[in-house]
Amino acid sequence: MCTQFSEQFIKITESFRDTYVSLTGGGSANILLTDPTDVLESGIEIEIQPPGKKLQNIMLLSGGEKAIAAIALFFALLAVRPAPFCVLDEIEAALDEGNVARFASFLRNYNDTQFLVITHRRGTMETADALYGVTMQEKGVSKLLSLNLKEASQ
Amino acid sequence: MCTQFSEQFIKITESFRDTYVSLTGGGSANILLTDPTDVLESGIEIEIQPPGKKLQNIMLLSGGEKAIAAIALFFALLAVRPAPFCVLDEIEAALDEGNVARFASFLRNYNDTQFLVITHRRGTMETADALYGVTMQEKGVSKLLSLNLKEASQ
Amino acid sequence: MILKNITLQGFKSFADKITIELDGSVCAIVGPNGSGKSNISDAIRWVLGEQSVKSLRGSKMEDVIFSGTSTRKPSGFAEVTLTLDNSRELLPVDFSEVAITRRVYRSGESEYFINKAPCRLKDIYELMMDTGLGRDGYSIIGQGKIDQILYANPEDRRSIFEEAS
Amino acid sequence: MILKNITLQGFKSFADKITIELDGSVCAIVGPNGSGKSNISDAIRWVLGEQSVKSLRGSKMEDVIFSGTSTRKPSGFAEVTLTLDNSRELLPVDFSEVAITRRVYRSGESEYFINKAPCRLKDIYELMMDTGLGRDGYSIIGQGKIDQILYANPEDRRSIFEEAS
Numbered sequence: 173m174c175t176q177f178s179e180q181f182i183k184i185t186e187s188f189r190d191t192y193v194s195l196t197g198g199g200s201a202n203i204l205l206t207d208p209t210d211v212l213e214s215g216i217e218i219e220i221q222p223p224g225k226k227l228q229n230i231m232l233l234s235g236g237e238k239a240i241a242a243i244a245l246f247f248a249l250l251a252v253r254p255a256p257f258c259v260l261d262e263i264e265a266a267l268d269e270g271n272v273a274r275f276a277s278f279l280r281n282y283n284d285t286q287f288l289v290i291t292h293r294r295g296t297m298e299t300a301d302a303l304y305g306v307t308m309q310e311k312g313v314s315k316l317l318s319l320n321l322k323e324a325s326q
Numbered sequence: 327m328c329t330q331f332s333e334q335f336i337k338i339t340e341s342f343r344d345t346y347v348s349l350t351g352g353g354s355a356n357i358l359l360t361d362p363t364d365v366l367e368s369g370i371e372i373e374i375q376p377p378g379k380k381l382q383n384i385m386l387l388s389g390g391e392k393a394i395a396a397i398a399l400f401f402a403l404l405a406v407r408p409a410p411f412c413v414l415d416e417i418e419a420a421l422d423e424g425n426v427a428r429f430a431s432f433l434r435n436y437n438d439t440q441f442l443v444i445t446h447r448r449g450t451m452e453t454a455d456a457l458y459g460v461t462m463q464e465k466g467v468s469k470l471l472s473l474n475l476k477e478a479s480q
Numbered sequence: 481m482i483l484k485n486i487t488l489q490g491f492k493s494f495a496d497k498i499t500i501e502l503d504g505s506v507c508a509i510v511g512p513n514g515s516g517k518s519n520i521s522d523a524i525r526w527v528l529g530e531q532s533v534k535s536l537r538g539s540k541m542e543d544v545i546f547s548g549t550s551t552r553k554p555s556g557f558a559e560v561t562l563t564l565d566n567s568r569e570l571l572p573v574d575f576s577e578v579a580i581t582r583r584v585y586r587s588g589e590s591e592y593f594i595n596k597a598p599c600r601l602k603d604i605y606e607l608m609m610d611t612g613l614g615r616d617g618y619s620i621i622g623q624g625k626i627d628q629i630l631y632a633n634p635e636d637r638r639s640i641f642e643e644a645s
Numbered sequence: 646m647i648l649k650n651i652t653l654q655g656f657k658s659f660a661d662k663i664t665i666e667l668d669g670s671v672c673a674i675v676g677p678n679g680s681g682k683s684n685i686s687d688a689i690r691w692v693l694g695e696q697s698v699k700s701l702r703g704s705k706m707e708d709v710i711f712s713g714t715s716t717r718k719p720s721g722f723a724e725v726t727l728t729l730d731n732s733r734e735l736l737p738v739d740f741s742e743v744a745i746t747r748r749v750y751r752s753g754e755s756e757y758f759i760n761k762a763p764c765r766l767k768d769i770y771e772l773m774m775d776t777g778l779g780r781d782g783y784s785i786i787g788q789g790k791i792d793q794i795l796y797a798n799p800e801d802r803r804s805i806f807e808e809a810s
């Protein structure tokens with residue numbers, strides 16, 4: 173039980189370090205047990221070092237830096253417990269253009285999981301295989317428009 | 327006391343109806359006392375009717391529709407209790423391009439209040455009088471770049 | 481690519497029957513505020529068995545049924561069908577394609593189907609168990625919710641890890 | 646246009662002294678994630694007397710002092726000066742321009758100035774009272790906070806109205 177948790181914990185931590193670097197192009201991330209002597213009862217702390225900056229408490233990170241850390245953790249958990257598909261609703265809203273581009277290529281290169289992403293970010297739209305436009309020409313009634321990739325990212 | 331609250335309440339409600347229409351180009355909004363017989367003790371309910379849709383409970387509104395309602399309420403309160411300046415940190419993040427454009431022109435036309443807006447939305451940048459770029463050329467150290475409006479909204 | 485398509489009828493703002501063919505490993509859904517994008521995410525959550533109205537942004541289960549507009553009557557029911565590719569035999573059934581359907585009427589009466597055969601909600605849960613989906617919390621991330629994975633206090637975060645374990 | 650400029654030194658990520666001339670009625674601050682934009686908003690809140698470290702995204706008041714990088718030592722103090730135009734006599738003082746300064750040292754010792762004359766925090770509050778600023782909550786809206794104006798339960802929302810009243 174304790175060993176199983178430790179093994180999974182190590183896997184997630186390693187995965188988190190990798191996903192964080194891919195998403196930020198640098199920097200590092202770590203997960204610590206608040207009480208390493210008591211693996212089963214200990215809480216967990218997350219440490220983030222954005223590229224070029226010092227290691228910091230999550231609380232002092234900017235809105236975008238927190239979002240990237242959260243996205244990296246989500247993907248770390250996914251790597252350890254794969255799901256055949258994921259629905260992501262505007263999760264990159266707080267990211268600047270550079271971070272969106274890295275996020276989009278991360279999704280693009282992620283094998284074995286199909287992603288449905290709801291987005292209004294151009295960078296994400298540009299790496300999608302298929303684009304679906306939802307509109308309400310008749311007020312209050314949703315319909316679908318098929319879109320080609322060029323016209324949507326005007 | 328009760329009369330003062332009622333007067334202010336009416337002012338805010340009327341102001342809210344106006345700000346909501348300016349921000350959405352249609353639709354309507356209202357504030358109700360949950361217990362009209364007890365003005366002082368009553369809670370308040372907010373009703374929103376996005377353009378062309380039915381009157382709805384705030385809970386069922388979309389992320390962007392809620393944000394517009396919140397922004398409208400903020401400006402309604404500001405109208406009743408003016409402040410010489412306001413600092414707004416990415417408050418239009420959830421808005422689509424059309425709603426950002428209306429938000430930006432609303433700010434533009436708002437007299438007697440100076441706005442400092444932190445934004446990554448092009449529509450808001452385009453209506454600003456002055457643009458200030460913050461960067462970290464040296465990692466971990468912020469500095470200011472003066473920007474001209476053309477180059478920032480590339 | 482496990483999701484083939486999703487059909488919505490009478491579900492929230494999708495008054496008319498709509499089928500979305502999901503042709504890719506990264507499918508992007510775009511559109512103006514309030515057009516219905518997040519409703520599609522709610523539909524997927526719902527058809528996989530979500531029972532918490534709060535997670536569906538409603539106050540009662542009836543809130544998922546199209547409630548009408550000034551020019552349209554409300555719907556009598558809401559129905560969503562999610563069709564999955566099972567050629568890799570990820571799901572414990574003998575079909576190469578699996579269609580999961582959920583329907584709810586204004587009366588509150590619910591119906592569930594797997595490839596058009598009536599079943600119970602429990603059967604849908606059991607079908608999706610071990611796929612990493614449906615009730616695990618981190619394969620569907622709702623709007624504004626991504627930060628929660630960080631904010632949970634250390635003890636809560638740990639329980640996310642244990643679930644992953 | 647009441648704000649003329651803001652000067653930050655040693656405040657959060659603003660290690661070096663920086664002055665921002667605020668030349669307009671709509672001033673937009675832009676830049677990449679983590680560059681320091683919200684820190685400017687925190688600086689304004691702080692110089693106007695904010696005492697809640699939580700509202701400044703810290704866990705102790707010392708968190709507002711530049712904490713150093715791999716190539717830079719931490720600062721010994723943080724200082725912010727906000728200069729306001731008082732030509733319309735909005736503030737109850739005899740100057741046409743009012744500079745409010747707040748400084749904090751690592752020791753925790755704080756200093757406050759109005760036009761370079763030492764004063765108490767209380768004096769800054771009294772100066773800003775009745776301008777609709779500083780401690781009212783709705784003239785500085787923090788990142789991710791705009792929705793809160795709607796989510797408060799009916800009783801909480803009512804107290805916002807009463808404050809406005």
Ligand SMILES: Nc1ncnc2c1ncn2[C@@H]1O[C@H](COP(=O)(O)OP(=O)(O)OP(=O)(O)O)[C@@H](O)[C@H]1O
Nearest residue numbers: 388389390492513514515516517518519545546547
């Ligand atoms: N039962 C229902 N009947 C009719 N309309 C509904 C129902 N439930 C929700 N809606 C409407 O669906 C609309 C769209 O919601 P949705 O959250 O999908 O928008 P969205 O496209 O995600 O927008 P945003 O970009 O702002 O997040 C809302 O206006 C809401 O009122």
Ligand SMILES: Nc1ncnc2c1ncn2[C@@H]1O[C@H](COP(=O)(O)OP(=O)(O)OP(=O)(O)O)[C@@H](O)[C@H]1O
Nearest residue numbers: 234235236657678679680681682683684710711712
């Ligand atoms: N005392 C401090 N010393 C040094 N750096 C600090 C200090 N306090 C905060 N920071 C750093 O300031 C950085 C920028 O924060 P800020 O919240 O202003 O970013 P931002 O430009 O608003 O980003 P976003 O677009 O993501 O919201 C963060 O990386 C944070 O770690």
Ligand SMILES: [Mg+2]
Nearest residue numbers: 388389518623
């Ligand atoms: Mg949405």
Ligand SMILES: [Mg+2]
Nearest residue numbers: 234235683788
């Ligand atoms: Mg910020």
